[in-house]
Amino acid sequence: MIKAAVVSNGLHGIHKYFVSNKNVEYTILEVTKNFDPDLKPYDLLVVPNGSDHIAMGRLKAKVADFLKEGNTLFCFDGWFTNWIPGNQWIMSNEKKTIDIRYKVKTDRHNLMEGVDINLLIYNHNISGWWACGYIEAAPEADVIIEDTWQRPIIVLDEKTTNGTMILTASGPLGDSGAIPTDDENSYAALGKLYQNMIRLILQKKENEKNRVTV
Amino acid sequence: MKKIGLLFNGVWSHYVFATAPKYKDVMKLVYIHDLSDDELEGLEGLMIPFQSNQDIITEKKEVIYSFLKKGKKVFVEGDTTSEWLDAEWVDRPTNNYWWVENPNNPPISDTDFSHPIYEGLSPRHSCWHTHGSYLSAPKGAKIIQTKPDGEIITWETHEYGGTLMATTLDPIVEIGVQQITHLDNYVEKLVKWMCGEEVTGNFEVPKENYGIAV
Numbered sequence: 001m002i003k004a005a006v007v008s009n010g011l012h013g014i015h016k017y018f019v020s021n022k023n024v025e026y027t028i029l030e031v032t033k034n035f036d037p038d039l040k041p042y043d044l045l046v047v048p049n050g051s052d053h054i055a056m057g058r059l060k061a062k063v064a065d066f067l068k069e070g071n072t073l074f075c076f077d078g079w080f081t082n083w084i085p086g087n088q089w090i091m092s093n094e095k096k097t098i099d100i101r102y103k104v105k106t107d108r109h110n111l112m113e114g115v116d117i118n119l120l121i122y123n124h125n126i127s128g129w130w131a132c133g134y135i136e137a138a139p140e141a142d143v144i145i146e147d148t149w150q151r152p153i154i155v156l157d158e159k160t161t162n163g164t165m166i167l168t169a170s171g172p173l174g175d176s177g178a179i180p181t182d183d184e185n186s187y188a189a190l191g192k193l194y195q196n197m198i199r200l201i202l203q204k205k206e207n208e209k210n211r212v213t214v
Numbered sequence: 215m216k217k218i219g220l221l222f223n224g225v226w227s228h229y230v231f232a233t234a235p236k237y238k239d240v241m242k243l244v245y246i247h248d249l250s251d252d253e254l255e256g257l258e259g260l261m262i263p264f265q266s267n268q269d270i271i272t273e274k275k276e277v278i279y280s281f282l283k284k285g286k287k288v289f290v291e292g293d294t295t296s297e298w299l300d301a302e303w304v305d306r307p308t309n310n311y312w313w314v315e316n317p318n319n320p321p322i323s324d325t326d327f328s329h330p331i332y333e334g335l336s337p338r339h340s341c342w343h344t345h346g347s348y349l350s351a352p353k354g355a356k357i358i359q360t361k362p363d364g365e366i367i368t369w370e371t372h373e374y375g376g377t378l379m380a381t382t383l384d385p386i387v388e389i390g391v392q393q394i395t396h397l398d399n400y401v402e403k404l405v406k407w408m409c410g411e412e413v414t415g416n417f418e419v420p421k422e423n424y425g426i427a428v
Binding site (some may be wrong): 033052081082089093125126 | 245
């Protein structure tokens with residue numbers, strides 16, 4: 001069981017998209033004026049689409065400590081402040097969304113297993129609907145998906161810190177959706193991608209447990 | 215000189231808009247947790263974008279109504295709650311693809327093009343997609359846009375001293391997202407209506423605005 005904290009900006013839907021289940025126990029942390037949550041009880045910190053990156057910027061040191069302890073960060077938003085170690089999201093309107101295509105680059109943990117990449121590219125035949133901008137990834141991070149211009153769109157970083165970071169270029173994901181689409185296929189594909197990420201974290205927790213007991 | 219406050223939730227699309235060279239001289243980011251009479255001092259208008267924290271707005275609604283009482287303008291987009299607005303907003307599916315699949319049947323059927331924001335706009339520039347509808351507007355409000363089924367998309371009232379305008383369109387978030395390329399038409403007119411300033415030129419997204427420290 002993963003204990004996860006989800007940062008909430010008070011937006012419609014967050015509570016609906018992160019519902020506790022057999023794999024993950026979710027706690028919603030509402031952002032307040034002096035937001036300074038205790039992250040020690042959690043294995044996973046989720047920063048969903050529509051988050052407050054001023055508040056997260058003020059938590060930079062705490063997130064670094066959280067990762068140093070071997071924990072996991074999911075960020076599915078555009079972090080314009082520099083609170084994520086080694087990786088930076090960049091907004092850009094230099095490229096046209098009509099030209100956006102994605103391809104899998106490095107996927108050692110099979111995060112894209114069972115996920116039709118075309119459903120990340122197209123929605124109702126419109127391309128470039130899911131993510132925005134790109135990630136300047138840490139040099140040793142895995143770029144799971146890159147776009148037409150080889151810009152990282154999904155990044156897995158197990159090297160920059162002692163923990164694990166899975167980052168999207170503002171592509172929304174959630175345990176039970178969190179996807180701005182009424183296309184059931186796209187909804188299912190992104191749900192599958194999120195579950196593959198959860199599977200990886202569960203595997204890591206299991207490996208860590210076995211390592212300690214040996 | 216900054217003349218319009220943008221109520222800022224720490225969300226990246228709000229940040230992209232207000233820091234773009236085209237708009238940054240007139241826009242002031244007002245962090246939602248710092249909203250106060252002092253923060254709005256000297257401004258002519260306040261924009262409350264989609265993806266705002268409705269609970270915090272409700273807590274601080276007296277600041278907004280006090281601003282209106284001074285004869286100022288407030289523009290509200292996207293979802294709202296009757297906890298702070300004398301209107302009933304309801305959620306409805308968002309259709310992002312009507313222009314591909316059914317271009318002769320846009321989600322908005324009637325627009326009052328005599329309103330200063332809409333005057334001179336083409337139907338396409340005054341309608342992209344909506345986030346819900348209003349089932350009611352404040353008593354005496356002028357209805358500016360409606361859906362084919364009669365539900366209200368945009369209304370305006372002078373009931374509170376200044377001018378309060380609400381729409382379920384989302385020009386501020388979407389111009390920040392930059393996936394819809396014609397939104398400068400709407401936003402230029404919105405800025406002019408709110409503060410009298412003419413803004414022109416291309417919407418650029420400077421890379422140096424990303425990765426900032428707080």
